[in-house]
Amino acid sequence: MFLNHIYLIPLFPAFGAVIMFFFGRRLQKATVNAVCVGAVVVAFLFACFTVVEYTHFAHGTGHPFEKILYTWLGSGDGHLNFVKRDGTTASFNADAGFLLDPLSSIWLLFVTGVGMLIHIYSTGYMAHEGGYYRFFGYLNLFMFAMLTLILANNYMMLFVGWEGVGLCSYLLIGFYFHRNSASTAANKAFIVNRIGDAGFILGALTLAWYLGSFRFTDINVQARGGHFAIGDPVLTAAALLLFIGACGKSAQIPLYIWLPDAMEGPTPVSALIHAATMVTAGVYMVARSNAVFVLAPTAMKTVAIVGALTAVFAASIGLVQNDIKRVLAYSTVSQLGYMFLALGVGAFAAGVFHVFTHAFFKALLFLGSGSVIHAMSGEQDMRNMGDLRRRIPTTHWTMLVATLAIAGIFPFAGFFSKDEILWQTWASEGGAYRILWFVGYGTALMTAFYMFRLMYLTFYSPSRMSHEAEHHVHESPKSMTVPLVILALCSIGAGWLSWPHSLGGSAHFEKFLEPVFAREAVVLVEEGKSAQLAAGEKEAEHTDKTEYALMFLSLAAAGVGWGMARHSYARAAKGYKEPIAVDAPPLYKLLYNKWFVDEGYDYVFTGRRKVGKVRLGVMGAGEASSWFDAKVIDGAVNDVGWVTKAIATISTWWDKWIIDGVGVNGPAILARMISYPARLFEWGLVQWYALVMVAGLLGFGVYYVWK
């Protein structure tokens, strides 16, 4: 009953958004809360019932449930047909259809669940802000778009949600639109995402052209049908294009630059959109396209390498940032890198599992940082914090839980997911990715360090607050702390869903996801390069001694990171020095300035850098070719034009003076000259006529007298 009306789930928040759009301005805050938060609560409950019903429906087979409302794009009547690569005609068809399988179930649950908690939190956090209804309208609109994205049954519907969340991200980053930095950051996010979106749409169209459908189920059947060789160039291209889209949305190198700036938005937005849900859309899309990706090893390698590099790169920047939200932003980029690393080595389930746990602890970290900022009356610089542990206790212990989770301390959620990723990276493809394991391992160490640095600087070290700020510090209201507590419980428990076999668990989470990815495991095993082995072999490998060793090593890394942070920051008084700044000033400068990537992009892409009057980079090349066009091409065109014009001038002169002058006007002038004497007799003076008459009379008189 719920399953059949699955399309209602996105419509609940859409309804809230529409109400806010038309009537929000006139509504009381309580009404706004009732409508918007209510819509998401209903969506969450509906989603829970739907997933429960789905598990009965699928009965453990993981068979996808599809609900097609109507044909949205295209038709079978031949109007929108396109010629497939094999010369047959397929119709351009995309339904308004909804797909529920284990993969979308997981996204559905945590998006609505975390979304609901963040909505509740926002009622407290935004209570004193202007544009209250606008904020909640955007949030609801975002929920609608995100749910459309994850419930879509084809790439076009997914793209609708994909663009929708991009739009909401833009609107919410620029929520404080009177601040120049916010509107710039919003533009940056939108434009960078647009680059990724171009890749996404090209990839989806390539797949449709090659496989004849936008529908995930059709594409999976085609891709798994054995018609395509591993490494098929078109599928590789399509997978790489889709990955460009994922890079934009999920903030991977080279398109990650928008996410740190997105922290200009209100903190609940950072938690919901830029940490827990929207930025995982790229991971979702790649996982959803797994059937295509496994046929494209080059694309898989690219995903793994980009993911690992992003993870370590962002973590290194996060080490030295002072803005509490920026640390978390780089942490998000870094964790997303982990997820792509997992996808890239073929451990789709591990990547999805990390998305799942990350949603809880990263949302919690952001909401906690929001609570800190709230307590500090808007201060975000950790250099001006310290000793908040006893003043905001709930915020403190919930954030501590999240930090332990993200650092990968047993038995918090992050331990299980991160450890699974590292283990899979180590084991996959017969060890071809071990170098990436080292990268991931280093990132784990850095993660622990920068997270505990954040904790020490914020909660434990001696107070560095101004007196005024210190005076105002207060714990946040219940509406904010209750979501924190719930998320903290999730951050502890979420990992247990996939308690690994090696620790005596049964990895329910991966079992649940297995049907979505199982066939891939088979393909990879056939190629002899996967850790995702068939079930029996997998367990054998999981009980390998190496896995325990790696597990211990990651715990050790977390412990070392913690210890280093404690050593450096536990006693950080006013005016403390960063240890990196003391020991390696150039490195500190490099990290603090984010490896100068934004500046580099200014040199290469944005065209803000000039040498003299010459612009650099792509824009410079554009200007140069514009100059070439204007001066050389147009110059040649103008020269040809000049010759034509000269000929025309001569021709005009000939026509004007010779043809018209001699031929046409000549006789006319002659006639006029002849007419002059005649005109003398008729020049209009009456008295002249009279004189002539008198003279004539006199003449006649004289003639007759003398005759």
Add this chain to the structure above:
Amino acid sequence: MVPITTLHYLVVAAALFVLGAIGVLTRRNVVIVLMSIELILNAVNLNLVAFSRMWGNLHGQIFAIFIVVDAAAEAAAGLGILIAFFRNKETVNIDEIDLLKW
């Protein structure tokens, strides 16, 4: 006392005629031109009356009366045209009244 013969009349009339002709030919004001035409007409009248007296009948005198009436009509029509013209051009200078040459 020399008797006044026809010749005397003719001389006076010729003088009047010449005065009128000079006036018509030389004056620029249309009103003066019209007056000069009256002079010419009256010179003719004088001739007619003189010859009527010479011949001892009234034919010439009747002609003269006709001419006087004709002159009155001509003056009325001429001055009417002149006034209509003046309303348009604000001038009675005969040199500027030359539209009909076209």
